[in-house]
Amino acid sequence: MSRDLAAHGRRARAAIFDRLGDATPPVPKPAPALAPWYAAQAAAHTGTDRVARFVAAATAWHAQVVETTPTAWADAVADLVAEHGIRNPMAGPDTAIAAALDARLARTAARLHWYARDLETDKDLLFDTVDCGVTTARGGIAETGSLVLWPDAREPRTLSLVPPMHIAVLHADALVDTLHEAMTGQRWADALPTNALLVTGPSKTADIQRLLVYGAHGPKRLAIVLIRNDPS
Incomplete structure (x- = not known):
């Protein structure tokens, strides 16, 4: 009986392998043509005000947006520091x-700290004292009101994650319409950092009882200092 079962099993396996061998090999499907779709998306935004769309989207996600000029952006940061009662902001050195940030905040009641590029050195200061991280932003996405952050040794992820408030300095010239445009235009594939970040409003979650809470996983306040070259 056992020999019959074993023989049956061998025949069944052989039949399966025979069918697999006779099967027509799969034909690879061509990659979808995405270029026309993205071209249509870009055409849909032609003539629209990219800055206005970014500001509207970012504000809808509860970010505070302050529009300023290349000569007044440090004053805008100082005004935000005063408005929110910030006493111990931190920024990355050599950015x-x-x-300009150092010179302007020296004339305020706040004490500007510099990230020492070593979390172990700055951990207690960052978690216990610093109440605002000030960073640059690599770009912004008008479609969603998102910031593109590109952390490095000077401006690590912790600088925009740990303090209860984040101030991001963004040039309006770095705004794009879509995420795809940001990825291709800035050539992300050539040199991705450990963390490439899209920040859309302050940190928020509704995991517990569907109650929206800000600041659970990061800053509960986000301010964007948007530097415009045009007089408007």
Whole structure:
């Protein structure tokens, strides 16, 4: 009996392998043509005000947007620091905003701290004292009101994640319409960091009893200092 079962099993396996061998190999499907779709999306935004759409979307997600000029952006940061009662902001050293930020906040009641590039060194200060992280933003997406952050050794992820408030300095010239445009135009595939971030409003969650809570997983306040080159 056992020999019959074993023989039956061998025949069944052989039949399966024979059918697999006789099967027509799968024909790879061509990749979908995405270029026409993305071209249509870009055409839909032609002539629209990208800045206005970004501001409207970001504000809808409860971000505070302050529009300013290349000569007044540091004043805008100082005004936000005063408005929100910030006493211990922190920023990354050797960035495009560091010198002007240092000079302007020196004339306020706040004490500007510099990230030391070592979390172990700054951990207690960052978690216990710093009440606002100030960073640059690589870009912004008008469709969703999202910031593109590109953390590095000078501006690590913790700087925009740990403090209860985040101020991001963004040039309006770095705004794009869609995520696809950001990824292709900035050539993300060439040099992705460990964390490429899309920040859409302050941190929020409704995991518990569907109650919306801000600040559960990051800053509960987000302010965007939007630098415009045009006088409007």
